[in-house]
Amino acid sequence: MRILYNILTHIAIFHVKLVSLFNNKLKLGVDGRNQTFTKLKNCIATNDKTLWFHCSSLGEYEQGLPVFEQLKADYPHLKIVLSFFSPSGYEIRKDTEIADVVVYLPFDTINNSKKIIKTINPQLVVFVKYEIWPNYLYQLHTHNIPTLLISALFKERHSYFKWYGRFMRQSLFYFTHIFTQDKTSKKLLETIHYPNVTVSGDTRFDRVTNQISINNSLNFMTEFKNDKCCIVAGSTWKEDEDILVPFINTIKNDSIKFIIAPHNIKLKDIQHLKERITKSVVLYSEHQNRDISDFDVLILDTIGLLSKTYNYADIAYIGGAMGSTGLHNTLEAAVFGVPIIIGKDYDEFPEAKAMISKKGMFSVNNREELFSILKQLIQNVEYRNKAGNKNSSYIKNNRGAVIQIMDYIRKYIKIKD
Template sequence: MSFLYSIAIQITGLVLKGLAPFNEKLKKGVFGRHETFSILKENINNTDKTLWFHCASLGEYEQGLPVFKALRTHYKNHKIILSFFSPSGYEIRKNSPIADVVVYLPLDTKQNARTFLDIVNPELTVFIKYDIWPNILNELKQRGLRAILISAVFRKNQSYFKFYGSHLRNALFAFEYIFTQNENSQALLKTINYNNTSVSGDTRFDRVSSQLDLDNNLPFIETFKDNKLCIVAGSTWPEGEAFLTNFINTYQNLDVKFIIAPHNIKDTQIHHLKDNLQCKTVLFSEKENSNLKDAKVFIVNTIGILSKIYNYADIAYVGGALGNTGLHNTLEPAVFGIPIIIGNQYSKFPEAEAMISRGGMFSVSNQNAFNSCLNQLINNEVKRLQAGNKNSQYVKENMGAVIQILNYLRI
């Protein structure tokens, strides 16, 4: 299996290079990985003590951030290396203040694993949730270097638990300890005789809870909202935006404000969304020269402020679960105690299942269901407030993962 895996990685590398000229995201990843070793050599000396944090993408970075911050504070004399596999994580967090060096993770060949660890030689490695790379992890284990996996989630149908998954399965044993999000994941690890585990929960609960301690004031959003009921649609994709525009155009007489923060903020996508709206709409980039109070829709064509914008929401819609892109972060709005609407593709997101079962989140699959759900929440204040309170309570009940991890590390 090791041989077949190595061939697959080599083929993947060739395919990515071949497709890169035709895809901007792939191009960034291929170029970024080409630069990884030179960046590391320029910034790390043989005498440096280091920690290494690895995230697949932006979501895993946000998930690990409270642990990263604690380690950054404790290990003041260490250099911290942060790696991403996906351009969507690297491009947004390449200047992260919690790291001294941010790079793309090189493709998981044996030679790349040796070269990477020859340079970095981390005293502690922290992987978030998944993104298990056997050659790198096995090299860590052979060198006797410490590694932990946090906020891990496993499912029975994954390769680790199949007869053909020995190569991936063995890689898990490079972690000296695995902190799982739930008991099912811990039970699955025990079926392969991995026993150094505990159910710590999801560090994202600690991450989003810390948002309440920050200054979430955005004066321009306050001006736009104008003390009216406000629906915030975060991380939207075209299928969800179609529902939103249809609703807004159909119910123009409702005295309600809408904020839409698309996942894709390319100009063509933003202007297509704006052109489909039959009411006064202002873009974030136009806000300085616009009368925000008179606008009904505010489109956020920038990144980095959505978590603050949720502070102004009375109802939230979170994108990703109407298509195949994956549900985006629903805990960000939940912490502010507001009801949430999502699509119907959420089976891999336990937090969504939990909030739906508790009555704080609502799943829709078509335009009529979306309209009906949103109208009920707009017109029924009691239902709206009760649902929101259930979500904030859910977040509070599930905090504490970070403390367990730091206690294990004796920090």
């Protein structure tokens, strides 16, 4: 099976390189991977001791960051290598201060896995959530390098638990320890007799809790909100905007402000969104030297401000679940004690299910349902506050994953000085 996997991997690489000639995102990944070993050799000396963190994309990076930060604090003498598989993670976090060098993960071939492990020679490797690469894991195991999978989330439909998934299932056994988000994932691992598993919870709870401890003030946001009720729509897609924009256009209440942070900030799409809104609209890129307190809608045509923006929300709408792209991070808003509205497709997100059951989050199927819950939350302040408080309590009650992971590392993994 390993032979077949390697053949298919090389076939996939050929097709990715071919398609990248016509696809900018794939081209970023191909070009970036061509530079990986040069970047590593320029930064990592043969006598350096290193930690290696790997994430698929930006979401996994945010999930792993609290653990990365604690490891950096505990072992400041070690160099840190951060790798991404996806351009959406690498391009946004390639200058992060958490790492000494940030690279694309080369494709999972035998030669690449041997070469990168020899180049980095890590004291410890931390993979996040879904990252299972058989050749890399096999080589790490062969070299007796401690390798952890954190914030893991397994489903019964995954190949590891099927009769045909023996090869991928074996790869799980190359992890030194797996920390899962929930008990269901642990039980699934136990069905295949994987022994080294701990239910630590989701590290994102620790991540968003840390957000509260920093300065979340934004002067332009204070000016725009102007002490009015503020609805923040974060990480929206067209499907989300198709139901949000009609509400914005029809609501008669002048004491309501709207902030929209689209997931896609291409100029053409931002302009189209702006043109659909009949109320007064200002873009973030236009706000300098303007009195933005007079505008009804602010569109964030930039990245990096959304987490702090939720600090100004009285109600939040989180995008992704109205279409097929996947629900975006709801915990970033929940930590500020804000009631949250999402779309209809959230089955893959246990935190959404939990907050809905606690009545701090509301799922809507269409425009009419969105209008109904928004009007209810706007008009009934007590109801709004109770819903928001349920979300902040949910966050507080689920912290502690980082503590468990770090306790294990300190106790069982020998990291050389």
